[in-house]
Amino acid sequence: MLDRSIAPPFIKSDDFELPGFQQAAINGIPLFLVPEVRQDVLKIEFMFPSGKWHEPKPGVSHFTSNMLEKGTERLNSSDLAEAFDRMGAHIEISAGYDNTSVSLYALRKNWTEAAELLAEMIQTPAFDGEELDLMRDIFLQNLKINKEKTSYLASQLIRKNIFGNHPYGTSLEEADVVALTTDQLKNFHKSNFRPSAIFVTAPSSVILQDITSRFGLFVEGFDKKTTLPPVVAGKTNEHIAKEGVQTSLRLGRRSLMRTDESYPDLLLFNHILGGYFGSRLMKNIREEKGLTYGIYSSINPFVHDSFFVIGADVNKENRDLALEEIRKEINKMRTEPVGSEELEIARNHFLGSLQSEVANPFSVTDKIKNIHLHGLPKDYYPRLFKKINSLTAKDLIAVGEKYVNEESMFVATVG
Numbered sequence: 001m002l003d004r005s006i007a008p009p010f011i012k013s014d015d016f017e018l019p020g021f022q023q024a025a026i027n028g029i030p031l032f033l034v035p036e037v038r039q040d041v042l043k044i045e046f047m048f049p050s051g052k053w054h055e056p057k058p059g060v061s062h063f064t065s066n067m068l069e070k071g072t073e074r075l076n077s078s079d080l081a082e083a084f085d086r087m088g089a090h091i092e093i094s095a096g097y098d099n100t101s102v103s104l105y106a107l108r109k110n111w112t113e114a115a116e117l118l119a120e121m122i123q124t125p126a127f128d129g130e131e132l133d134l135m136r137d138i139f140l141q142n143l144k145i146n147k148e149k150t151s152y153l154a155s156q157l158i159r160k161n162i163f164g165n166h167p168y169g170t171s172l173e174e175a176d177v178v179a180l181t182t183d184q185l186k187n188f189h190k191s192n193f194r195p196s197a198i199f200v201t202a203p204s205s206v207i208l209q210d211i212t213s214r215f216g217l218f219v220e221g222f223d224k225k226t227t228l229p230p231v232v233a234g235k236t237n238e239h240i241a242k243e244g245v246q247t248s249l250r251l252g253r254r255s256l257m258r259t260d261e262s263y264p265d266l267l268l269f270n271h272i273l274g275g276y277f278g279s280r281l282m283k284n285i286r287e288e289k290g291l292t293y294g295i296y297s298s299i300n301p302f303v304h305d306s307f308f309v310i311g312a313d314v315n316k317e318n319r320d321l322a323l324e325e326i327r328k329e330i331n332k333m334r335t336e337p338v339g340s341e342e343l344e345i346a347r348n349h350f351l352g353s354l355q356s357e358v359a360n361p362f363s364v365t366d367k368i369k370n371i372h373l374h375g376l377p378k379d380y381y382p383r384l385f386k387k388i389n390s391l392t393a394k395d396l397i398a399v400g401e402k403y404v405n406e407e408s409m410f411v412a413t414v415g
Contacts, residue, residue: 016385247415334400
């Protein structure tokens with residue numbers, strides 16, 4: 001009889017395999033298909049070269065993308081939304097720094113009808129002036145609210161000082177939003193809303209054939225090169241005073257991209273420092289000192305650059321103490337070897353999280369998307385898994401000294 005009072009033995013996996021996927025093309029557009037789908041919800045996602053990196057003026061990317069679901073030449077916004085709701089379909093639009101993602105989740109039984117409506121939405125948006133005015137008003141109201149939040153302002157400030165007047169460093173301001181016109185959005189849609197890639201999470205070649213027929217009007221997408229200013233960093237240490245009891249802290253710097261051979265080393269270094277609940281920053285700043293409810297560190301890789309950031313919210317009187325303790329933890333990580341037990345716990349947590357991320361087909365598609373968009377080899381994730389598994393405490397000291405030195409950090413505090 002099974003004794004449930006005894007935990008089962010821990011079995012560590014030394015291998016990681018990304019589930020298989022198929023690759024095809026529609027009129028020259030790369031198409032990636034994950035066929036192992038057993039549930040009744042299917043997904044198709046279009047990537048367009050129309051993020052902030054490509055926009056001619058601030059705000060054009062965000063508003064062009066989000067106006068897609070505000071009506072077509074045939075249907076107004078209410079009719080379009082009701083049509084998707086009636087089919088049990090859901091649209092997600094995300095205008096990022098490099099690309100815009102447009103995704104459709106649909107029930108298998110309504111797939112054909114939903115895909116046809118999605119094609120109409122992408123290809124013939126109305127860009128109605130009244131809808132733009134309404135979206136503009138809502139955005140400005142939210143912007144006003146966000147600018148009262150120290151966390152929002154601190155995140156905005158750290159990017160500005162790291163990247164300067166660059167798409168990765170600038171933020172959308174009220175004057176930018178007010179100046180937008182429907183003609184600007186229409187022109188940007190015409191020039192940049194041609195897919196650079198299509199990702200499909202669906203079960204059969206029949207679905208693939210249906211996609212080809214529904215979206216065959218698309219021609220090969222292109223990456224419109226935009227002349228951009230170089231990265232000119234701002235202030236290394238900046239504080240904005242604001243009424244209230246809270247101060248938001250951000251420490252950061254430019255970092256490694258996914259293609260760098262030391263990127264896995266930095267991932268594990270970050271995980272131990274502040275990447276999960278058992279991290280050193282959590283134990284010190286939250287558990288021992290009680291200075292914050294939560295603190296994190298993360299690597300944010302874009303297509304053309306990357307940055308590392310540490311963030312927390314503390315009481316005003318604890319600002320300097322928190323910054324001092326954060327710097328101590330960074331210094332300790334890059335000068336003293338991580339103990340074997342701590343290293344294995346963090347390593348196993350990281351690898352276990354990576355394995356759990358491919359537990360469903362939608363997550364698998366996200367991994368395939370990363371491989372394609374960042375120009376990574378097909379075996380990137382198995383190689384990442386293997387590298388993380390082999391890293392030593394000495395490797396972490398080396399990567400920390402080179403890329404996470406506390407003296408090279410930009411500091412932004414608001415509050």
